[in-house]
Amino acid sequence: MVLKKMTRKKSLKQLIFSRHIDNWQRRILEPTLSLPQRTHIFAPMLIQHNPFLSPTFTAVWSKHFAAGETLHTSDFLPSLKFTKHKKLPLYTNVGQTFTKGINYHINLEKTLGFNNKVFLIYDIPGYFEVNTQTTNDIGLHRSKQYPGFLIDLTQFKDLNSYLASAFSKSSRYKLKKYKKRFETSFDVRYVMYKGAMSRDSYDEIFESFRQLLEKRFHDKQITNNNLDPKEWKFYHEVTYPMLLEGKASLFVIYDGKKPIGVTLNFFSENILFDAITVFDIDYAKFHLGSITIMALLEWCLENNLKTFDFSKGFYDYKTRWATTTYDFEYHIYYDTKSILARSIALSLKKFFELKQQLRQKDINEKVHRLTYRFKNRNAKPKESKTYVFTEITDDIAVDDLRSLSLEKPENRDLKLMVFEYLYLNDDQYRDIIAYAVPNTTDNFYIIGKTKKTLATLAYETDNQKHQN
Known part of the structure; x- marks a missing residue:
């Protein structure tokens, strides 16, 4: 017995x-x-x-x-x-x-x-x-x-009153600087899709959503549950009808016509639930995470929502923004x-x-992390990049130089260096032309409307950093 x-x-x-x-x-x-x-x-x-x-x-x-x-x-x-x-x-x-x-x-x-x-x-x-x-x-x-983590919006009349309550003067200055530099450097649009959207547009954005998540977590070298094929198919199918019903939304940040930030939200009567959010890591210098939160909070306050819910899970950024x-x-x-x-x-x-x-x-x-390494055994070690910018006052004979397309995948490191340059200078991405410096591999000319710059790129892998 x-x-x-x-x-x-x-x-x-x-x-x-x-x-x-x-x-x-x-x-x-x-x-x-x-x-x-x-x-x-x-x-x-x-x-x-x-x-x-x-x-x-x-x-x-x-x-x-x-x-x-x-x-x-x-x-x-x-x-x-x-x-x-x-x-x-x-x-x-x-x-x-x-x-x-x-x-x-x-x-x-x-x-x-x-x-x-x-x-x-x-x-x-x-x-x-x-x-x-x-x-x-x-x-x-x-x-x-x-x-x-959540933000109780009933305490605040607008975004500025929330920021004044949650952040110091210096932090508020930085947040406004990030947004200003971002919007000055790129052709930025913010769109909240809720209640009406064509199926073709929805599918295009959701595909960009997936690609941005893959890019983000490949950079972090960690697996992400949402990208599990079965789970992603569920979110893709459930979001569209709920969006039409007003129970879900896609908040999208565009650079021109390209989505560079996407947030999936769900709604009760008075609550926005931030379900999944991602931004293009190429724009990380401009703090798109903070810009996204500010834009969503502004939208919530304008639409009389009472609660912004970051939902479950501990992340440092939530502790900085949450009131509860x-x-x-x-x-x-x-x-x-x-x-x-x-x-x-x-x-x-x-x-x-x-x-x-x-x-x-x-x-x-x-x-x-072990799961990611097992699935990506041939992945290269991450490299850290160091940029050096030197302003040039002399004329450059650009007719004798080879211009480089910043949108080609093989020139991504150069594009990131240009983004760093834009963060530091009053130029716009659409006005930038990059040239290869003859007989070098890591030196480039960045020519904008306001100045000419010699840019130097240096690499260091994570393994090398740890050895040092």
């Missing part, structure tokens, strides 16, 4: 582990680190029109991740739909870890169908108003997972009278505690 009980307990843990190991591998991206001291506390919010509970999101998610499965409902949790484990009485909310926040309500008068069951609900933000009252027959385990930090929780409801349900619920709780411990030890970062 003892042997039989031990064997059953072991197989139960294996079943739960096999069900959730994919989520662990996919979602262990962001570590939980110490949170910033600057935190504004406000009352829990009643969420209206949660986009992640919409029929469109539910249908598309089910098509991609629960094809052929029956969706289940519970009178106890009437606002949610669930998928069922193939062998266990375990029900998991539709959307799982793909949402940026789930809210729900419970009906304590409808608990008859709860016998022997466990309900797992992912990603409940701490600032959502959620009633978690239970009874003697229904237990609840709460598992804190990722930190979340909170925790994402997983909620596990179970039948307290059932030994099986209690065992499943406790096993899940322990499993999520293990995930949290791994995040705190930064195992996730190491796993993703």
Whole structure:
């Protein structure tokens, strides 16, 4: 009898582990680190029109991740739909870890169908108003997972009032400088696509979105969950109909006709959820991340949104911009009278505690870097570049020189050097002509409307830096 009980307990843990190991591998991206001291506390919010509970999101998610499965409902949790484990009485909310926040309500008068069951609900933000009252027959385990970050916009009348509250005078000067230098150097447009957009334009932007993400994470030499083909197909399919419904948007920064920054957002009645954001790393000198946030905040304030939610995961930039930090929780409801349900619920709780411990030890970062290296074994070491600019006052016989196209991939290093030059000088990219200096490989002439410059490029690999 003892042997039989031990064997059953072991197989139960294996079943739960096999069900959730994919989520662990996919979602262990962001570590939980110490949170910033600057935190504004406000009352829990009643969420209206949660986009992640919409029929469109539910249908598309089910098509991609629960094809052929029956969706289940519970009178106890009437606002949610669930998928069922193939062998266990375990029900998991539709959307799982793909949402940026789930809210729900419970009906304590409808608990008859709860016998022997466990309900797992992912990603409940701490600032959502959620009633978690239970009874003697229904237990609840709460598992804190990722930190979340948001800006409470109700305190501010415009972008300047927010910046004055959040940043020092010198920091505000730098932010305005980044934006001014960026907009002076390039043909910049900001477009928020929400409510109307042609399918062809959408597909073109989403392809640019993917390419920018690939470029960004190739530069970081780390894998990115969003670029998993199955996950990316889901986002590509779900975003367009939700954009037409006004529940999602694509915020795009253009240089001329070329997208150089894309942010996927979702919307409840009063909240913007920043889901995925990326910018062209070639423009990193101009701090497109900060420029994107300022533009989105300005749009939110002009459209009377109350909350800008950076969503889950710790990143340094979030601590600088957020007014409030909170925790994402997983909620596990179970039948307290059932030994099986209690065992499943406790096993899940322990499993999520293990995930949290791994995040705190930064195992996730190491796993993703090792995964990248395994998939890109022939990748060259990253090189750091040093630029030296020397102004030329003499005339240059440009007719005898070979001009270089800055848009050719093989001239990317030269293009980055020109971007560095533009950040330091009052010239525009469209006016720049670059020439190769004869009999050299790392010297170039940069000719703009305001000045002529000799530019020298030097390389150093990361391995060389560490050796030094």
